[in-house]
Amino acid sequence: MKSYITTPIYYVNGSPHIGHAFTSVMADILKRNRQALGCDVMLSTGVDEHGQKNQEAAAELGMGYQEFLDMRGKEFRSVFDLVGISYDYFVRTSREGHKQAVAGMEQTIFDKDLIVKKNYTGTYCKGCEEFKKESDLTEDGQCPLHPTMQVEQTEETNYFLKMEPFRERLLQHIADNPDFVQPEAFRNELKQMLAEPLEDLCISRPKSRVTLGVDLPFDPDFVTYVWFDALTNYLTNIDWPEDGYQSWWAECEHLIGKDILKPHGVYWPIMLMAAGLPLPKKLSVHSHWVGAGGVKMSKSIGNVVDPxxxxxxxxxxxxxxxxxxxxxxxxxxxxxxxxxxxxxxxxxxxxxxxxxxxxxxxxxxxxxxxxxxxxxxxxxxxxxxxxxxxxxxxxxxxxxxxxxxxxxxxxxxxxxxxxxxxxxxxxxxxxxxxxxxxxxxxxxxxxxxxxxxxxxxxxxxxxxxxxxxxxxLNAPAAPRPWTPVLDRLEGNGDLGEIESLFPRVQ
Structure with missing residues (x-):
């Protein structure tokens, strides 16, 4: 039996933090569990190297894009190695094969007349790198996920994926597959997101604003919207569109934080439906970490936990x-x-x-x-x-x-x-x-x-x-598939070297 576990790929505009470590450690625990049961397991984690935030972060440090991306990729990799993540695939979206596959998916959807070009005026959150509806914002007109970052009124021409034709089908999939989103609270939240007609999803950014990304195959003046690019990694990691990816994809489980439920629960399934591809098996969603006393972590308060x-x-x-x-x-x-x-x-x-x-x-x-x-x-x-x-x-x-x-x-x-x-x-x-x-x-x-x-x-x-x-304990190797069996220590057998396992820390 196979199990394909993915973590989100993390923006490299900042250093790795406890949230990144958390999701990847949980994925590692699930991988080790499935291996102990005798499964063939693949775990992917890695970095999202495209988009406006990463472009601006490189500029702020006065670094060329490739130098910046190499530095950050190495930094994330070293933290994941430090915390014991036994990943099988480390994602970098700047990889040529990934970029070609993303463009291929876009061309497929474009050829079905599901992508349209139009002028758009809307509220844009740079932190989320997406347009927001009024109902997405707080009473003060701010993005709830990035309250310190001013949203911008933006007018520009872009390409949009038609979402509404797939909404009912996605709702039906959720109804038919109760395990598709776990736990139930987030399944209900996703159903709420799909309760009203969906606006088209902007899937491009003009090169006049963003250059760090995958060129649109049907219009070289635009790059691909960073989420469309990033989400496709889950397929490109297992060599899609080459044959042979199917057996892994059928057993794919995405581990995600609750803040990215909409891209994974709405955008991604509809992208897949539009491209004529099956949906992943499961979205496993978790909440967030806050500082002691329930206070949100912030560098200014000094309650950030560095892994x-x-x-x-x-x-x-x-x-x-x-x-x-x-x-x-x-x-x-x-x-x-x-x-x-x-x-x-x-x-x-x-x-x-x-x-x-x-x-x-x-x-x-x-x-x-x-x-x-x-x-x-x-x-x-x-x-x-x-x-x-x-x-x-x-x-x-x-x-x-x-x-x-x-x-x-x-x-x-x-x-x-x-x-x-x-x-x-x-x-x-x-x-x-x-x-x-x-x-x-x-x-x-x-x-x-x-x-x-x-x-x-x-x-x-x-x-x-x-x-x-x-x-x-000089214990014999644990059996596979693992099950708790008593009396496997040998009576009168030698002990190994005794050391303090968890020395007390003040």
């Missing part, structure tokens, strides 16, 4: 863990370096890392560097083992974007139960007497083997730390 800074201070898995644990699909979530630090210390450090460290060190010291062989299991042992299989089995099933917080929460709850178990069983006391030494061995074995199962599950979320923990 590089977090990784340097706490390590990559502290960031990945927080993003996975505290993301909420249909409401904004709070983030700050302090909140990430607290979660790292309390959950990864105290509940999971500390348990592994104390039990592995105890076993290393008292059983000659080995995992002790267990004796008969008690009811408490069996109860814990049952809990471990239940909690970890969430990672042996298909995970959707909105499932991630609950699946990670289940591991935290399990770690709390394991800590209670070890405190109650008190193996350090059992070890002191010859009569209870076998019971001590069983408790240590059960705990270490259960930790192995947890770490195999967490290879999907915090792979670096999980791999380190499994090396400490």
């Amino acid at each position: 590089i800074e977090v990784v340097e201070k706490l390590g990559v898995d502290a960031l990945r863990w927080y993003l996975a644990r505290h993301m909420r699909a249909d409401s904004d979530s709070q983030i700050s370096v302090e909140l990430i630090t607290q979660t790292y210390n309390s959950e990864l450090g105290n509940k999971i890392g500390n348990l592994l460290s104390r039990v592995a060190k105890f076993s290393n010291k008292n059983f000659g560097g080995k995992v002790p062989a267990p004796g008969p299991l008690s009811a408490e042992d069996e109860a814990l083992r049952k809990s471990v299989v239940e909690a970890a089995s969430g990672f042996s099933r298909w995970i959707d974007l909105q499932d991630i917080p609950a699946r990670t929460q289940a591991i935290v709850t399990l770690a709390e139960e394991m800590n209670e178990y070890i405190d109650k069983q008190a193996p350090w006391t059992l070890f002191k007497s010859e009569d209870t030494r076998e019971r001590c061995q069983t408790v240590i074995y059960v705990t270490l083997d259960c930790l192995r199962v947890i770490m195999e599950a967490l290879q999907q979320v915090i792979p670096g730390s999980a791999d380190k923990a499994l090396a400490m």
Whole structure:
């Protein structure tokens, strides 16, 4: 079975931020989950190099376009590598093959008389790089997504894609495919966007205003509207229009933030319908990150979270863990370096890392560097083992974007139960007497083997730390497709080198 996961491609007019890291980390978690289930997976992420914003950003830095795009592409790539994104394809829309395919799609649609040229007067938001209706703006006449940026009244001649002929068909597709947009709140929002007749979509920009883009194949005085160009990457990454893309496209899932639901939920499906192409399988939508106390992040307030800074201070898995644990699909979530630090210390450090460290060190010291062989299991042992299989089995099933917080929460709850178990069983006391030494061995074995199962599950979320923990336990390679199997640690088998997995950070 195949799974093709995409993130949006990110504008390069600014440096990578926590929102970029978040969507790409979630995509990476989904990829690792599908791989653990035995799927053939492809993950694409990357950068959108065209449009007015990128053109102006290059000019502000006094750089040539290619030099600017190379610099920014490298910067995004290095951040994604830093946070452990195992992408298969890094998108750059300046790639010649992509540009040719975009022009090909436009020509196909133009030849069907679905693109018209006309003069247009409207309100333009440079931040969104799109024209706005009055109903899209706030009471003050500003774009809600870019309140600090003045909208402009613009009059110019452009090319437009006819949208209204496809509206009813798109609504029918949403009705026939309830999983097309998840979660439901955003599916309802999309239906609301399609409730009224649609205006034609402007798909060009005159070269007098924007030159950084794909030339229109039927009029060299214009470049392609940046969204039309960018959205097509999802197809060009898998070699469309060449044959062979179909099997990946049939299993395509777009991960997006709620601010770009309209381009992905309205423009993109209609572009595809106009070109005679099938729609993607799913749009998985998430909300945004805000600063502590629910305050919007801003450089002037100083509450912006820099992924590089977090990784340097706490390590990559502290960031990945927080993003996975505290993301909420249909409401904004709070983030700050302090909140990430607290979660790292309390959950990864105290509940999971500390348990592994104390039990592995105890076993290393008292059983000659080995995992002790267990004796008969008690009811408490069996109860814990049952809990471990239940909690970890969430990672042996298909995970959707909105499932991630609950699946990670289940591991935290399990770690709390394991800590209670070890405190109650008190193996350090059992070890002191010859009569209870076998019971001590069983408790240590059960705990270490259960930790192995947890770490195999967490290879999907915090792979670096999980791999380190499994090396400490000298665990055999996890089975594929993965399922939580008990008793895979070898009794009397050697332990690996014990190190502190999540050292406390002040």
